[in-house]
Amino acid sequence: MLAIAEAVEAVTNSSDMAARLLAVGRLREALPSAQEGGSATASGLPAQVDVIQADAFSLDLQGNGSAAKLVPILYRAGAEEPLLPPSQQDSFGHDQFNRYAEARPVYSLPGNTFVVLTPTLRRTLAEVRRHQSSPLAVKRDLMSNPRGFLRAALEADDDPTLLDRVESVFIETPTYSDRVIGLGLWEPREVPWLARTPTNWFGHDSxxxxxxxxxxxxxxxxxxxxxxxxxxxxxxxxxxxxxxxAGDAPDAxxxxxxxxxxxxxxxxxxxSGEAPPAPPPKSAQPAPLVPLIRTNEGKLEHQQDFLQRPAVPPGLPACLETPLKLHQTHGLEWLQRSWQAGAPGVLLADDMGLGKTLQGLAFLAWLREAMQSGLIKRRPVLIVAPTGLLANWSAEHARHLSGDGLGECVAAYGAGLRTLRQGPDKKLDVTRITSADWVLTTYETLRDNSGDFGTICFAAMLADEAQKVKTPGVRITDAIKAMNADFRIAMTGTPVENRLADLWCIVDGVRAGWLGDLNAFSRTYEAATDPEALQPLKAMLDQGFGGAPPLLLRRMKEDHLPDLPKASQNVSRAPMPDIQLRAYEATLAGARGDKTPGAVLAALQSFRALSLHPDPHMEADDAAFIAASARLTVCFAVLDSIAAAGERALIFVDKRDMQPRLAGLIQRRYRLAETPSIINGEVAGARRQARVDRFQAAPEGFDVMVLSPKAAGVGLTITRANHVIHLERWWNPAVEDQCTGRALRIGQTRTVHIHVPIATLPAGPKSFDENLHALLERKRTLMRNALLPPEFDTGDVDALFNTTVGDG
Structure with a gap:
């Protein structure tokens, strides 16, 4: 009763609104125990309102451009969680705080709640409120160093103790990485100094x-x-x-x-003449706020420094089941030394088939054991992979690591993602993700939920097939760069897939600023045609720095797998049959009559399609359909010998409607019990891995898989096949090598035969197939001996057209 009496007296005698409300709050705290004893009842104001006091805050920046707002988040000193529930915090940070020109001692919030600011907090927030109308650059300066900014702003205050008190008022929250400048609506960016070249001249299916x-x-x-x-x-x-x-012209x-x-x-x-249905109305759902980053594109805005990390003894993790080959041991040691040296991140760019996944798992297992022993703070690790490789990551984890391996896994994709969503806004359960040992997700999931993932501090982030983030100015790339990870690993067998800017973008995601800004990088290196001009760039990648290992580690199969069976390339030529030759000559005549850029591209598309088959929808028996194509004639001659030997083949063909027709031809010709499996972009990741598993586990004997170069060219291990047939060539030798790498990799015990069917002309100039083969071989040599990009550019397209069409 004494506490109640003192609170009532304070309410009665206080003339200051803030003091009176605080007294009401103390009265409410004292009433429950008195009510239980029957000595008091609550009525009037104490029964109707909640009064809470804030004495600390953290700060966020949300919105774009001139609309970006500073959003204070209220705390009690020493508390880990914000003071207000989300709805009331939203009312304070976005409405009440901005409603008044100055910070107020008391704010009224929904639910009959009053929040009272301590004098020190009010004075500090007054400075924040004053900068609400400042330019965006000033707000970003404030966000980059809030304590320093506020101390400088408050130095002239008459209270000499204020600066010391400010230190305890502001709370550093473990939210976004230093690269993030705030939350806002993502907008696509133009990169005008980056010459735009088509990276996929002829589509996934021409x-x-x-x-x-x-x-x-x-x-x-x-x-x-x-x-x-x-x-x-x-x-x-x-x-x-x-x-x-009916009635269409033959060439229509x-x-x-x-x-x-x-x-x-x-x-x-x-x-029936009915009008098509109106398109559905656009969703009124507001676009989500995402972490906005310092891009390093136009100028160098963010550079990651080396960190101080505790000493952790190197070595093999205890849970590692699979013995490492020598080059894999060196790879693990390189990762450990890079981490120990404080490097922000690295690029593991080993050739396909050298076991990058195993090296990554071994390193993460070593890191987890350091957490378990108390040498470093426990935090989750994040693995980001293409959707089609998620099942492979789970399988490789179970295969290579004993016990619980990396620990408890949160599968943040598919059905697992749905269980992580909570509340009306469907935000991810960040607490659940943070409590996991490792998190497996896709690039698209990370992009769509970057605001939630970005608040988590990960011990490490591993980006598999990192060529997914090779393009600057797109959301997936920005999302990866926005993540808050102590150590970053990018893994890809093709660090330069289309152009040197690919390499810059991947490196900027693991060690921001290391290669400077994109503008200067592009001007310096992208125009280079002489490999010698790229030596400074290679030095920045291949050489150590200040006692730290090199940023890049790249080994090739032929150099580091002496026990791996060799590859044997067999280029088989066959003359076009009459039906194919007539279609080819008609396209040739048309191409010579129109050499505008659009016509050149259309002609090459036509040459590519008809060199595979002049009429893929031809109604004919199997023998006639095969005989109409020189490439198919070669392909089935090769398959005949493979079937006779009881061996297996992978056939890569890009044209989507040719894939099921080819699979049916194979089943009927060789009397297979089932149609050969097809893997293309329509086959989901789990089904894709299941088809590979069936092929790998099937009894001995002839079998075939039909695969799309882009959809199945990465991440799959199919070592039961020792023949690879490139029935339809891809325009990029790096992609074609990735396809071959599905069979030519660790686990293969036989020579891998690479078959390239080529359709030739009976007489005269070289055919489209022959010219394409020569161009791909030249680009493959440049790709392996230098950093020159393997993708076609306009010069390559013109050269292919001119050598194929000639002058007539």
Whole structure:
């Protein structure tokens, strides 16, 4: 009762609103115990309001450009969690704090809640409020060093003790990395100094890129005819329908549509004259706020320093089950020495098949054992991989590490991601993720949830197939660079896939600022054609610095796997049959008549398609269909010998509608019990790995898999095959080598035969296939001996066109 009496007296005698409310708050705290004893009851103001006091804050920057706002987050000194629940914090930080020109002693919040600021907190927040209208650059300066900024601003205050008290008022929260400048709406950026070159001249399937006529051009009668064809194709399991209306000129472009229920229904509506349905209204859901970063693109804005880390003895982790090969031991030691030296991150760029995954797992297991022994602070590790490789990471973890390996895993993708969402805003359960030992997610999930992932401090982040983040100015790249990780590992067998800027972007994600800004990098190195001009760049990557190991570690199979069976390349040429030759000569004549840039590209697309087959939808028996293509003739001659030997093959073909037709031809010709498995972009990651597992585990004997170069060219281990057939060539030798690497890798025990079927002309100049082969071989040599990018540029396209078409 004494506490109640004192609180009542304080309420009665206080003339200051803040003091009176604090007294009401103390009265509310004293009432429950008195009510339980029956000596007091609550009514009036004490029963109706909540009064809480704030004496500390942290700071966030949210929004874009001139609309960016400083958002204070209230705390009690010494507390780890914010003082207010999310709804009330949102009301304070985004509404009440900005409603008044100066910081107030008391703020009224929803739910009959009053928050009272201590005098020191109020004075400090007054300075923050004063800068709410400052330019964005000033706000970023404040965010980069809040304590220093506020001390400088308050130095002239009359209270000599204020500066010392400010130190305890501001709370450093373990939120975003130093590279993050605040939260805001992400906007795409132009990189004008980076010359834009097409990185995929002919698409993943050139038939999808060759101009096709739109169904909007069909008459109702033609739409009805095509609707019937689509319905039949759906019933027959055919993926695509190609339709030429009666009366079309022979050289008119066809209608090519997917055989789907949606397309059938659309065509039915068009046939009946019904207008197509209106597009659904755009969602009113506001775009999410994401971490915005210092990009280092136009100028150098952020440079990561080396860190001081505790001493951790190097060595093999106790849970490592798989013996490491010599080069893998060196790789683990390089990772450990880089971490020990305080490096922010590294690029592990070993050739395909050298076991980058195993080296990464071994290092992370070593790091976890250091956490378990108390040598370093316990934090989760983050592994980011393409969707198709998630199952592979789980399988490799179980295979190479004993016991619980890296510990408890949070699978932040698919169904696992849904269980992590909470609340009406579907935010991720950051507490659950932080409590995990390791987190496995995809690049797209990280991009879409970067605001949540970015608040977690990871002991390490490993980005597998890091060429996914080779492009500056896109959200996936920014999301990776925004993560707060003590140590970063980028893993890719192709650090330069399209251009040297790929390398800059990947390195900038693991060691920001090491290669300077993108503008200067591009001007210095991208225009270089002489490998000698790239020597300074190679030195920055290959040489150690200040006692630290090199940033880049890259070993090639032929140099570091003496026990790996050799690869044998077999280039097999066959003359085009008449039907293919006629189509080729017609395209050749048309190409000589129009050499504008668009026509050049269209001609090369046509050469590429018809050199595989002049009519992939040809209605003919199997023998006639094969005989119509020089490449298929070679391919099946090779398969005949493989089947006779009871061996296995991987066939890489890009054209999507050729894949099931090829699989059917193989099943019928060799009387296989099942149609050969196909892996392309439509096959989800778990199904993809299941198909590989079946192929790997099947009994001895002939078998084939049909694969798309881009979808199946990375991350898969298919060592039961010792033949690789590049039935349709990819434009980038690095991608083609990745495909070969599915079979030519650790675990392979036989010579891998690489077959390249080439269609030739009976007489005269070299064919498209021959010219493409020569160009790919030249670029492959440059790629391996220097850092010159292997992707086609406009000069390569022109050269291929000119050597193929000639002067006529």
């Amino acid at each position: 038939s999808d890129v060759v101009p096709q006529r739109s169904v909007a051009d069909l008459s109702p009668e033609e739409a009805g005819e095509l609707c019937v064809s689509v319905d039949k194709a759906i019933a027959a399991g055919e993926p695509v329908v190609v339709y030429r209306p 472009l066809p209608f090519k549509v997917p055989a789907t229920a949606e397309m059938r229904d659309d065509l039915a509506r068009r046939a």
